[in-house]
Amino acid sequence: MQTVSLPQKPKYTPISDNSGKFEILGCYPGYGMTIGNALRRVLLASLKGTAITSVKIKGISHEFSTIDGVMEDAVQIILNLKKVRFKMYGDEPVKVSLKSKGEGKITAKDIKCPSSVEVVNKDQVIATITDKKVELEMEMEVSSGLGYVPIEQQERLEKEIGVIAIDAIYTPIRRVNYVVENMRVGKRTDYNKITLEIETDGSITPEEAFKKAVEILVEQFSVLGGIEVSEEVA
Known part of the structure; x- marks a missing residue:
């Protein structure tokens, strides 16, 4: 047969x-x-993959803002954050942070992560400070999910002033x-x-x-x- x-x-x-x-x-x-x-x-x-789903930049109220002493505006910084890739050892969303002062490039290696999250592409540029007196500070939420999820479809939208939701590229x-x-x-x-x-x-x-x-x-x-x-x- x-x-x-x-x-x-x-x-x-x-x-x-x-x-x-x-x-x-x-x-x-x-x-x-x-x-x-x-x-x-x-x-x-x-x-399943991970992505930054929201960011809060100190001194910034919305994504169309500019930052004194920083080459990139908020939109460009968000685009760079979308390119940062993580390994996550858990399912719950995690907060990560970044704080840098003085002239120079800020890269993904400057992100402070808890033990449950690890940055993969540490050379990814996030922003460039052009004034030695300027300090850039931000807090981000990293979540896990599938595929691509636009802001409108995310279950957790910004709940406080200054938190900017980001399209999640999980794949x-x-x-x-x-x-x-x-x-x-x-x-x-x-x-x-x-x-x-x-x-x-x-x-x-x-x-x-x-x-x-x-x-x-x-x-x-x-x-x-x-x-x-x-x-x-x-």
């Missing part, structure tokens, strides 16, 4: 610290696009793409080979991201397999 054959186990090749390539050989004809697209969608939208995946090619299996040449490349933000490895995406898909399909049979109503 003919059955649908299973693919080979994925082969992983690192490209850099945060990116890698997966090759899945021997996919049943036509399954390459189905599997590749499903993995890509889950990787981009369904992996730990920077880039993912795949290519499907035909390959020979036995006498047939229409089996599929999937080449999937993943680049992360450093808070998770490409291998961890791939495994988690597969786990999510397996969990979804396992529920669909438990079909409940109901009596037909006349």
Whole structure:
């Protein structure tokens, strides 16, 4: 009896610290696009990550303010904060802070974090102080979530004056793409080979991201397999 054959186990090749390539050989004809697209969608939208969801900058009441002695305005600072990536060892939102005085660049390494949070990209520039007498002080909230959540959809909006809500870019995946090619299996040449490349933000490895995406898909399909049979109503 003919059955649908299973693919080979994925082969992983690192490209850099945060990116890698997966090759899945021997996919049943036509399954390459189905599997590749499903993995890509889950990787981009369904992996847990962390992001800054609000900020309070001392002396600033709204996001369109300028800060004396600081090169960037509040909007530019917020855009830079969106690029700061974290590892979070818990599920509850956490407060982190930053305080710097004197001329020079302020980077993510200047953020003070509790033990439950760690900055990944410490070289990310946040602001530049141009006056040695100026002090920049801010408090931020770091939360965990899935995908991208705009301000309007966040459960916790600013509750006090001066707190600015930020669109949350939770996804730990920077880039993912795949290519499907035909390959020979036995006498047939229409089996599929999937080449999937993943680049992360450093808070998770490409291998961890791939495994988690597969786990999510397996969990979804396992529920669909438990079909409940109901009596037909006349």
